[in-house]
Amino acid sequence: MLATVIHAARDIRVENVPDPVLSTGGDAIVRVVAACVCGSDLWPYRGVTPTHAPHRIGHEFVGVVEAVGDAVAKVAVGDFVIAPFYVCDNTCINCRNGVSTSCLHGGWWGSDDRFGGFADGGQGELVRAPLADGGLAVVPGAVTDDEIPGLLTLSDVMGTGHHAAVSAGVGPGDSVAVVGDGAVGLCAIIAARRLGASTIIAMSRHPQRQELARDFGATHIVAERGDIGVKAVQEITGGVGADRVLECVGTKQSMDQAIRSTRPGGMVGYVGAPNGGPELPVRPLFNRNVGVNGGVAPVRGYIERLLPDVRSGAIAPGRVFDLELPLREAAAAYAAMDERRAVKVLLRP
Amino acid sequence: MLATVIHAARDIRVENVPDPVLSTGGDAIVRVVAACVCGSDLWPYRGVTPTHAPHRIGHEFVGVVEAVGDAVAKVAVGDFVIAPFYVCDNTCINCRNGVSTSCLHGGWWGSDDRFGGFADGGQGELVRAPLADGGLAVVPGAVTDDEIPGLLTLSDVMGTGHHAAVSAGVGPGDSVAVVGDGAVGLCAIIAARRLGASTIIAMSRHPQRQELARDFGATHIVAERGDIGVKAVQEITGGVGADRVLECVGTKQSMDQAIRSTRPGGMVGYVGAPNGGPELPVRPLFNRNVGVNGGVAPVRGYIERLLPDVRSGAIAPGRVFDLELPLREAAAAYAAMDERRAVKVLLRP
Numbered sequence: 001m002l003a004t005v006i007h008a009a010r011d012i013r014v015e016n017v018p019d020p021v022l023s024t025g026g027d028a029i030v031r032v033v034a035a036c037v038c039g040s041d042l043w044p045y046r047g048v049t050p051t052h053a054p055h056r057i058g059h060e061f062v063g064v065v066e067a068v069g070d071a072v073a074k075v076a077v078g079d080f081v082i083a084p085f086y087v088c089d090n091t092c093i094n095c096r097n098g099v100s101t102s103c104l105h106g107g108w109w110g111s112d113d114r115f116g117g118f119a120d121g122g123q124g125e126l127v128r129a130p131l132a133d134g135g136l137a138v139v140p141g142a143v144t145d146d147e148i149p150g151l152l153t154l155s156d157v158m159g160t161g162h163h164a165a166v167s168a169g170v171g172p173g174d175s176v177a178v179v180g181d182g183a184v185g186l187c188a189i190i191a192a193r194r195l196g197a198s199t200i201i202a203m204s205r206h207p208q209r210q211e212l213a214r215d216f217g218a219t220h221i222v223a224e225r226g227d228i229g230v231k232a233v234q235e236i237t238g239g240v241g242a243d244r245v246l247e248c249v250g251t252k253q254s255m256d257q258a259i260r261s262t263r264p265g266g267m268v269g270y271v272g273a274p275n276g277g278p279e280l281p282v283r284p285l286f287n288r289n290v291g292v293n294g295g296v297a298p299v300r301g302y303i304e305r306l307l308p309d310v311r312s313g314a315i316a317p318g319r320v321f322d323l324e325l326p327l328r329e330a331a332a333a334y335a336a337m338d339e340r341r342a343v344k345v346l347l348r349p
Numbered sequence: 350m351l352a353t354v355i356h357a358a359r360d361i362r363v364e365n366v367p368d369p370v371l372s373t374g375g376d377a378i379v380r381v382v383a384a385c386v387c388g389s390d391l392w393p394y395r396g397v398t399p400t401h402a403p404h405r406i407g408h409e410f411v412g413v414v415e416a417v418g419d420a421v422a423k424v425a426v427g428d429f430v431i432a433p434f435y436v437c438d439n440t441c442i443n444c445r446n447g448v449s450t451s452c453l454h455g456g457w458w459g460s461d462d463r464f465g466g467f468a469d470g471g472q473g474e475l476v477r478a479p480l481a482d483g484g485l486a487v488v489p490g491a492v493t494d495d496e497i498p499g500l501l502t503l504s505d506v507m508g509t510g511h512h513a514a515v516s517a518g519v520g521p522g523d524s525v526a527v528v529g530d531g532a533v534g535l536c537a538i539i540a541a542r543r544l545g546a547s548t549i550i551a552m553s554r555h556p557q558r559q560e561l562a563r564d565f566g567a568t569h570i571v572a573e574r575g576d577i578g579v580k581a582v583q584e585i586t587g588g589v590g591a592d593r594v595l596e597c598v599g600t601k602q603s604m605d606q607a608i609r610s611t612r613p614g615g616m617v618g619y620v621g622a623p624n625g626g627p628e629l630p631v632r633p634l635f636n637r638n639v640g641v642n643g644g645v646a647p648v649r650g651y652i653e654r655l656l657p658d659v660r661s662g663a664i665a666p667g668r669v670f671d672l673e674l675p676l677r678e679a680a681a682a683y684a685a686m687d688e689r690r691a692v693k694v695l696l697r698p
Contacts, residue, residue: 093587093588093589094589094612094613094614097589097612097613097614098614099612099613099614099637099638101613101638102613102614102637102638167638167640238442239442240442240443240446255631263443263446263448264443264446264448264450264451265443265446265447265448265451265647267642270635273635274631274632274635279628279629279630279631280628280629280630280631280634280641281628281629282604282623282628282629283623285629285641285644286619286622286623286643286644286645287644287645288448288451288644289448289450289451289516289642289643289644289645289647290644291516291640291641291642291643292629292634292640292641292642293616293638293640293641293642294635294638294640295634295635295636295637295638295639296635296636296638298614298638
């Protein structure tokens with residue numbers, strides 16, 4: 001089969017690799033219908049994290065089940081499934097606590113730790129999904145082609161944006177600022193509106209993304225950063241800052257922007273993977289009672305909750321895909337996202 | 350009048366100072382009935398924070414109103430009042446948001462910023478309380494002498510322990526670990542129990558404090574620290590850590606202990622002032638979805654909520670006072686707390 005392999009920074013190739021085979025009894029083979037490139041895939045692409053040896057890449061996909069192991073009970077051949085961006089059993093204590101990203105038996109696509117063989121990551125034609133009963137979410141009924149982008153966002157970005165909002169405690173009437181206008185930030189706007197926020201400030205400098213942000217529910221756009229950006233948010237929110245701020249980037253600058261844009265007693269929900277490990281400055285948090293909550297988004301638990309709204313069209317996160325390419329052009333997909341020519345690229349095998 | 354003055358590290362003196370006088374119309378003169386020494390008073394006492402020049406010290410007191418300014422409406426001569434450990438108007442947007450420690454017009458006892466003159470801190474015979482209507486909480490009816498210690502805890506430690514629990518989101522059935530067995534940590538145990546926690550782990554190595562912790566509602570004691578302490582908490586909590594951890598110390602070690610003792614998806618409520626400014630390590634928080642919430646406790650807003658339970662005896666935070674001294678022996682009070690011979694010392698003018 002074909003699959004995407006990263007060889008080095010800016011060296012993405014689609015190559016022939018062995019087809020996956022069932023190995024554990026609890027796994028399934030999924031034929032990928034659509035996959036995508038994640039903002040976090042850009043780190044190795046940009047060389048921010050090193051690539052020591054060529055390896056498969058990708059961790060967001062939807063597809064149709066082609067085979068299941070003997071022990072699989074909840075997933076059947078022919079099912080259309082959404083895979084979260086990680087592997088989990090959805091039954092352990094952490095999963096039950098809503099934190100399936102800390103599953104005691106789970107792990108990451110593209111690895112072979114504890115999974116009975118290599119687990120592909122979705123930027124390819126086939127995937128062996130370990131822990132199929134827990135990880136794969138079945139979409140009931142017939143799936144139309146125009147539903148694919150929206151469903152695919154439930155594998156990561158829509159669930160991640162939702163997690164930012166949930167972690168920050170967004171509720172009816174809240175003022176919310178969103179730092180980051182990538183796919184996750186845009187989905188966080190959808191989530192904030194869905195949860196009842198009345199004021200939603202998109203911090204964005206990109207005209208097209210600003211427009212999408214407004215379509216998704218942003219009531220205000222703030223293009224400024226730093227002190228001026230903080231002041232702009234305060235002016236919109238009664239002089240004190242936003243009740244909830246959703247940090248969807250992961251740099252030290254974006255986190256500082258988020259913390260300083262939050263009102264005393266407010267909460268930052270952060271889902272931007274902290275790349276390079278900045279620490280959180282405790283004094284600006286402590287002195288103003290600003291909380292910080294979030295992390296690697298446990299999207300598996302959100303799929304069933306968000307699915308009805310995606311299918312009904314009540315929310316349209318699929319619009320974050322502004323470029324679609326065939327799988328064999330994966331390198332072009334990475335380049336388009338790297339250069340910010342595309343918010344998010346959908347790949348079709 | 351007599352008041353406590355710190356001259357240098359370990360040099361506490363009770364001296365004659367001028368009586369305070371009304372100056373703003375919105376202030377009140379309070380005759381102090383009881384005051385106490387705060388854990389944070391030990392920082393300058395120990396020289397951790399420098400004392401550049403002699404200054405008054407103290408910020409927790411209860412007393413009887415002796416005079417009020419023309420504009421004071423809610424507080425009357427003769428009222429028994431509890432003062433929070435800071436000055437606030439209890440009406441600004443931050444106060445209304447429940448974060449009166451960030452009051453737009455407030456500040457700190459022992460300062461003369463924006464208050465129309467010096468505002469004493471309570472370790473003395475008289476206090477001029479600026480913003481009397483907002484800051485002072487009136488205790489209705491007659492106050493008996495044995496109520497004094499409990500009421501005095503509402504000026505800081507009981508409200509601060511409560512804030513740790515509220516910030517961590519403690520609710521019915523939760524498992525809670527409390528890091529720190531000082532007065533605030535002990536009050537946090539009271540708060541956790543009051544909010545319905547079913548498992549309460551006191552991390553304490555001090556036999557007498559362990560006993561008080563059990564009296565207050567601790568179901569388990571963990572004397573260990575570091576990896577062994579984390580493991581002990583995990584063993585009590587199904588292998589994953591406590592749902593909520595209340596950090597009531599403020600050192601890098603105690604914060605690390607708290608973060609690592611929290612289960613994935615759990616929350617640290619922290620009220621130990623971060624002395625020396627350790628930063629929060631973002632990766633252990635992000636990777637495990639452990640949130641951090643809290644700060645300078647806005648106790649003014651908790652006084653009315655906790656007062657009925659203190660007066661009815663449903664909770665007995667006054668028991669944290671294990672030594673009572675006359676004001677003129679303030680130096681001995683500091684020494685007793687510094688040497689951990691006393692949990693908390695009550696001073697009577």
